[in-house]
Amino acid sequence: MKYKKLTVGPVQENTYIIFNNNQEAVVIDPGSEGNRIINTIESLNVKPLAILLTHAHFDHIGAVDAVREKYKIPLYLHKKESDWLTNTKKNGSNHFGQNITANPASHLLSDNDRFLKIGNFSFEILLTPGHSPGSISYYLKNAGAVFSGDALFAGSIGRTDLYGGNQEILLKSIHHKLLNLPEETMVLSGHGPETTIAMEMDSNPFLGGF
Structure with missing residues (x-):
């Protein structure tokens, strides 16, 4: 797996374009700056x-x-x-005086879904609620990487003061789902730099006692 990280928008969200040797690609969390994301996809010559x-x-x-x-x-x-996607209160945009929406998703995942195969990509679906009720982390075992969204960051964890957030649930998600991954697993989060499970286990101040 190869990936390109684009940090976009006013709150510096990380959008990921991941791709393989077949030039197949998956886009994770296209948060803003659509033209820039599309131009990057085109420059990578991926599908x-x-x-x-x-x-x-x-x-x-x-x-x-x-x-x-x-x-x-x-x-x-x-x-x-x-x-x-269509509710600005739930997606948090109205909290910041914005009106950001998107059309409904074509594929809805459930708590029973454990794996997702797209082309030659095989994702393990890790349910990591707490930052939001439906937060998912996508684990690519063969690549040794997890896309953790806003559950786990380098040296921090996701905020839980927005609609549906719950810090106790988030900490349990991190402990039971993310910290159980191999320690060398790369954590590619929704904001900030890359890290590893080992680094967060050793030094993340929010994870004391786990």
Whole structure:
């Protein structure tokens, strides 16, 4: 797996374009700056197969429609947030005086879904609620990488003061789902730099006692 990270929008959200040797690509959390994301896809000469959302907060969905309409690809999201794309209160944009929406997802994931195969990509779906009720982390075992959305950051964890957030649930998600991954696993999060599970176990101040 190869990936390109684009940090976009006013809150510096990380959008990922991941691709393989077959030039197949998956776009994770196209948050803003749709033209820039599309131009990067074109420059990489890859073929997007799908968009995956770790969750549906406004800073992760702002370029969904631009990318989806350009490439005519499906959008995957947990069903607990199926209406967040069109609800500015739930997706948090109205909290910041904005009106950011996207069209509904074509594919809704459930708590029973454990794996997702798209082209030659095989994702393990890790349910990591707490930052939001339907937060998902996508684990690529063969690549040794997890896309954690806003659950786990380098040296921090996701905020839980927005609609549906719960810090106790988030800490349990991190402990039971993410910290159980191999320690060398690269954590590619929704904001900030890359890290590893080992680094967060050793030094993340929010994870003391786990």
